[in-house]
Amino acid sequence: MTEKLLLQACSSLECDLISLDLSQRLPYSLKHKIVGTALQRGISLEINYSASIHDIGARRNLMQNAASLVRATRGRGIIISSEARKAVGVRAPFDVINLSTLWGLSQEKGREAVGGLARTTVIQAQMKRRSFKGIIDIIDNGAPPKIENPQSNKNKRKAEDGSSETQGEKGNDRAVRGQGRPNQKPNGGQPGQQLSKKARKAAARAAAAAGTS
Numbered sequence: 001m002t003e004k005l006l007l008q009a010c011s012s013l014e015c016d017l018i019s020l021d022l023s024q025r026l027p028y029s030l031k032h033k034i035v036g037t038a039l040q041r042g043i044s045l046e047i048n049y050s051a052s053i054h055d056i057g058a059r060r061n062l063m064q065n066a067a068s069l070v071r072a073t074r075g076r077g078i079i080i081s082s083e084a085r086k087a088v089g090v091r092a093p094f095d096v097i098n099l100s101t102l103w104g105l106s107q108e109k110g111r112e113a114v115g116g117l118a119r120t121t122v123i124q125a126q127m128k129r130r131s132f133k134g135i136i137d138i139i140d141n142g143a144p145p146k147i148e149n150p151q152s153n154k155n156k157r158k159a160e161d162g163s164s165e166t167q168g169e170k171g172n173d174r175a176v177r178g179q180g181r182p183n184q185k186p187n188g189g190q191p192g193q194q195l196s197k198k199a200r201k202a203a204a205r206a207a208a209a210a211g212t213s
Contacts, residue, residue: 003028010038016125017044017079022065023051023058030065030072039077044121045069047113049099050082050089063102070104078105079121080113 001009001020009018018038035045047066052059070078080100084090091099093114100110 003034007034007037010034010041010043015043016121016128017046019046019048019083020065020069021051022047022062022069023055025061026065030068032072032074035069035072035077039073042124044077044079044117045073046079046081047103048081048083049091049096050084053089053091066103075105075109077117078109078113079118080110081118 006018006020009015038045047062047069049062052062080096082090093111096114097107097110100113101107105113
């Protein structure tokens with residue numbers, strides 16, 4: 001990055017973070033007038049340390065350039081990250097804080113550069129994109145967004161399909177049972193039901209009267 005491009009990024013570009021490759025030798029010096037413009041606009045500056053772990057030349061350039069950046073910014077608005085592509089290039093937070101003291105940062109500002117300021121930058125970037133003029137953010141009653149689980153939806157559909165099938169089977173059983181029942185007599189009596197004594201006597205009298213006639 002040239003000095004002209006850095007000045008443009010600090011003064012006019014719409015960004016939230018400026019990351020400098022401090023493992024390379026810079027052809028210009030970092031001035032407070034340039035980086036101070038970025039700090040006034042709320043832009044943070046990032047220092048990446050993973051490139052200097054295995055390279056002695058990159059380590060020397062990082063020590064020099066990071067110390068120059070700390071002097072130019074007065075230790076404000078600096079974020080320290082690894083930019084590592086493998087886990088070997090990542091160091092523990094307290095190791096990074098101790099490394100930042102070699103660049104001129106205090107323990108408190110080093111702790112803020114590793115954790116606190118990075119979170120603040122991410123939240124400010126979200127506010128710029130989601131809120132109204134970067135001030136008001138609408139939250140749905142403060143509740144977290146609901147995340148639908150596709151597996152639960154599948155189980156719910158299976159349960160609904162199973163309940164509909166059981167209801168259909170019950171209806172078919174009732175229809176079959178209704179068809180299997182014998183027809184009732186018009187007078188409401190069940191088939192095979194025995195006649196009472198009065199009915200038998202009346203039937204015998206009627207048969208005797210028919211025989212005498």
